[in-house]
Amino acid sequence: MxxxxxxxxxxxxxxxxxxxQACELAGKEIPRFCYHERLSxxxxxxxxxxxxxxxxxxxxxxxxxxxxDGQEIRTDSAMVKKARExxxxxxxxxxxxxxxxxxxxxxxxxxDQAVAYGRGGSRYHENKRAVTExxxxxxxxxxxxxxxxxxxxxxFSEEIAxxxxxxxxxxxEDMQITTYLEQAAAHELSANVIDLCPVxxxxxxxxxxxxxxxxxxxxxxxxxxxxxxxxxxLHSRGREVMRAxxxxxxxxxxxxxxxxxRYQVDGLGKRRLDRVWVRRDGxxxxxxxxxxFGMIAGALEGNASSIAAVAGDLLDAETMFAAKALVxxxxxxxxxxxxTGMTYDVSNLAAVNFNSTFAGIETADAILIVGSNIRWExxxxxxxxxxxxxxxxxxxxxGPEWDTTFPATFLGSDLKILNRxxxxxxxxxxxxxxxAVIVGAAALAKGALPAALKLVDxxxxxxxxxxxxxVLHISAARMASLMLDFTVPGGMADIAKAAPKVLLSLGADExxxxxxxxxxxxxxxHHGDKGAHHADIILPGASxxxxxxxxxxxxxxxxxxxxxxxxxxxxREDWTILRALxxxxxxxxxxxxxxxxxxxxxxxxxxxxxxxxxDYGALPKPDSAAKAEGEITAHPVKDxxxxxxxxxxxxVMQRCSDxxxxxxxxxxxxE
Amino acid sequence: xxxxxxxxxxxxxxxxxSAFAWTPxxxxxxxxxxxxxxxxxxxxxxxxxxxLAQRQVGAETDTQGWLPLPVxxxxxxxxxxxxxxxxxxxSFYFMYNLKPVGKFHVQVCxxxxxxxxxxxxIIAACKKRGMEKGHVSADGLWTxxxxxxxxxxxxxxxxxxxxxxxxxxxxxxxxxxxDALAAGQQPKAGTQEPGRHTSEPSGGPxxxxxxxxENHDYRGEW
Numbered sequence: 069m070x071x072x073x074x075x076x077x078x079x080x081x082x083x084x085x086x087x088x089q090a091c092e093l094a095g096k097e098i099p100r101f102c103y104h105e106r107l108s109x110x111x112x113x114x115x116x117x118x119x120x121x122x123x124x125x126x127x128x129x130x131x132x133x134x135x136x137d138g139q140e141i142r143t144d145s146a147m148v149k150k151a152r153e154x155x156x157x158x159x160x161x162x163x164x165x166x167x168x169x170x171x172x173x174x175x176x177x178x179x180d181q182a183v184a185y186g187r188g189g190s191r192y193h194e195n196k197r198a199v200t201e202x203x204x205x206x207x208x209x210x211x212x213x214x215x216x217x218x219x220x221x222x223x224f225s226e227e228i229a230x231x232x233x234x235x236x237x238x239x240x241e242d243m244q245i246t247t248y249l250e251q252a253a254a255h256e257l258s259a260n261v262i263d264l265c266p267v268x269x270x271x272x273x274x275x276x277x278x279x280x281x282x283x284x285x286x287x288x289x290x291x292x293x294x295x296x297x298x299x300x301x302l303h304s305r306g307r308e309v310m311r312a313x314x315x316x317x318x319x320x321x322x323x324x325x326x327x328x329x330r331y332q333v334d335g336l337g338k339r340r341l342d343r344v345w346v347r348r349d350g351x352x353x354x355x356x357x358x359x360x361f362g363m364i365a366g367a368l369e370g371n372a373s374s375i376a377a378v379a380g381d382l383l384d385a386e387t388m389f390a391a392k393a394l395v396x397x398x399x400x401x402x403x404x405x406x407x408t409g410m411t412y413d414v415s416n417l418a419a420v421n422f423n424s425t426f427a428g429i430e431t432a433d434a435i436l437i438v439g440s441n442i443r444w445e446x447x448x449x450x451x452x453x454x455x456x457x458x459x460x461x462x463x464x465x466x467g468p469e470w471d472t473t474f475p476a477t478f479l480g481s482d483l484k485i486l487n488r489x490x491x492x493x494x495x496x497x498x499x500x501x502x503x504a505v506i507v508g509a510a511a512l513a514k515g516a517l518p519a520a521l522k523l524v525d526x527x528x529x530x531x532x533x534x535x536x537x538x539v540l541h542i543s544a545a546r547m548a549s550l551m552l553d554f555t556v557p558g559g560m561a562d563i564a565k566a567a568p569k570v571l572l573s574l575g576a577d578e579x580x581x582x583x584x585x586x587x588x589x590x591x592x593x594h595h596g597d598k599g600a601h602h603a604d605i606i607l608p609g610a611s612x613x614x615x616x617x618x619x620x621x622x623x624x625x626x627x628x629x630x631x632x633x634x635x636x637x638x639x640r641e642d643w644t645i646l647r648a649l650x651x652x653x654x655x656x657x658x659x660x661x662x663x664x665x666x667x668x669x670x671x672x673x674x675x676x677x678x679x680x681x682x683d684y685g686a687l688p689k690p691d692s693a694a695k696a697e698g699e700i701t702a703h704p705v706k707d708x709x710x711x712x713x714x715x716x717x718x719x720v721m722q723r724c725s726d727x728x729x730x731x732x733x734x735x736x737x738x739e
Numbered sequence: 740x741x742x743x744x745x746x747x748x749x750x751x752x753x754x755x756x757s758a759f760a761w762t763p764x765x766x767x768x769x770x771x772x773x774x775x776x777x778x779x780x781x782x783x784x785x786x787x788x789x790x791l792a793q794r795q796v797g798a799e800t801d802t803q804g805w806l807p808l809p810v811x812x813x814x815x816x817x818x819x820x821x822x823x824x825x826x827x828x829x830s831f832y833f834m835y836n837l838k839p840v841g842k843f844h845v846q847v848c849x850x851x852x853x854x855x856x857x858x859x860x861i862i863a864a865c866k867k868r869g870m871e872k873g874h875v876s877a878d879g880l881w882t883x884x885x886x887x888x889x890x891x892x893x894x895x896x897x898x899x900x901x902x903x904x905x906x907x908x909x910x911x912x913x914x915x916x917x918d919a920l921a922a923g924q925q926p927k928a929g930t931q932e933p934g935r936h937t938s939e940p941s942g943g944p945x946x947x948x949x950x951x952x953e954n955h956d957y958r959g960e961w
Contacts, residue, residue, distance in 0.1 A: 232821030237830040238743055248823040249748055249808070 087130035102218035103131035127151040156186035172268030205252030209273035221261035230473025256447035287632035291329035292544035297621025302632040335718030342637025361652035373399030376568035380575030381543035384617025397655035405549030407579035411559035418684035423535035434500035440508020483696035504536035518694030547620035595713035608639035756809040805836035840882040852892035864910035903928035
């Protein structure tokens, strides 16, 4: 632990720390552009210059200089001030003076640091450099004249995303950041370079010229586009969510966000259900709440308990609890959240949880993925797997091949491999110190969970401080629904068999509505998607941005999201609809306010009241007779950009899907 | 530097170069270059391989050679590295031609020492022969490029033509060199000054004169 002196203050820093980190530990602000905690050190912007003794009598780039015992570091000397001013002046030589029309304005590192560390004016009177715009896809807008060549975007795509597509061509003054032949940056995390860009060179294309950061209301929320539960901030203005940005949470998303989580928000304002609809003469027609409630009550007349609820993928725990309370109050137990018909055993939640945690899986040294296209089903988990592989982990995949961003061995898609493990896989897993198995949704659908559980003993997945058995869900609502016991043993087949008079569909857009021809289908949701098309009654609900709620990610991490905006038109928060419906059906659910609902839910499932990882106990004893059968023919996510009703309503996501996945021609907006 | 963009990615370019593959000899050379680097570091061979590819293109087109995009992609694929990384290298170094060049790539040094010794006249002489900066001449023989210092300041002015340097030039000497090249001969590389061998001081040594004939011990004179 070297001891260094920063501006006269002696501090001890961890071995391997840089001078910049030492200064930060001492509470000093060091300006920087190229340095980023999660990327490799480039040392090319020179903004972090400090004075270090002993050493050459000139300013040193603190980001690339290891802190050593006895160093005397000064961040406040005249030399440092002059050096910073000089660097800033050089950076601004070729930077355009277009802050008033730049989308980075107000959140621009260059702007802030020029004010804080720059000279008052420029002495440069020659012509400035100009660089042509580069096409980088439907999400990233480029104004390359603003680029200061920090290469953060290059390092991100190479190191974090693992998709080498951005590079720096040419050299010196002619250096240009671009993708190969200006192809679109086509991976699931591409838009993170927008956050990383310290200037306005890479900005958000859908958000271009929409708003200034200081006029936005920031609300802490949770991303529902997959089961990772990335922490986000929703930036809203008035009644509109303008954008979603990631929040730093090292346990979940670090500081990244998938493109879908970031850009599906424009779908929140499109194809919305903002009034009540009922089907008359085979056609959906506008109606009043009372009329709709009356129809539901009428359908249940004489058989009050013939009601079932199916939960969709984007729901918060409170909505599901309220629905369950309503269905139970009617005397029915028919609630199911696994809307695509999966029937895995949920008696022990540890068996369907991502036990290693996302941060933990980074330390795994042998990983078997069964039936999951991680890049599309949990893009942020793929970042972790890539880190594990960089640290030496070996990865095997059972299932159809997908484009991994790390070396991996595909073992075919026949699930029988779980019964008779091939030697190459068995040897690696058994000799690993921290082996891990990830069971994906495709494997769950094939009923491979019991056979996968047998691997726990075979590979020694559970050790003293390690649990390597993981299930990766793809629905943001899944773990919460399982914790709330929102399931029936036979899954959707049980619901269909019961042929309920009334089917409450809570935003269930992926389910098969064919077996419910005889039921009154009530869709409580926010988007006119598949569920609404099949519905007899539509009650407009709130999306994740329009209600407070509790979400549990696939690790079993309980997280709270806050309401950012109000739902449009007549739409109401889902729990209030269910509460009003209880009155219409003349049953008691036992809550009158959101607080009471949450209190009741926490009383029923205490783990939902505490933010952080829920404890599901030990893994169950595996069934020794379990056998895996069949072949994984496809992954459940067919199109990364269009997995949920919000994303399907989003023009940005549709364009991404067209251009990046289906090779449609680039649509340049006539701006 | 301004005109360093790669040749446009046209269907004709793809049709002409998509089938590019090493000749058997070049494959051996390429593998020999790759084998120089430790396991897992094969990408380090990207520079010799690009040079080799450029020479092979040159042999196929009877020019100095250049790097069409499909050839760059071939090298990337041969080394198992992302093509953008290869293009970064190819666009960084001036020795890789990103556009077609003539049979003789005349690179005239225009940096200060050469300029003071008359590189402007050299460039003028080149232009007089019909060369144009950055273009292939009509007969396909010449491409003129002005470059920065080639490290021959002691024998300035100089030009580099393909793999050889021609130094101590005057417009007449340059004409003689270019005439010889055009006639298919191989003029003497290096200095064109009669009586000069390499970059020794012209007109005889001015310092350490005693060292010319023997290993003189100067220490007593310090």
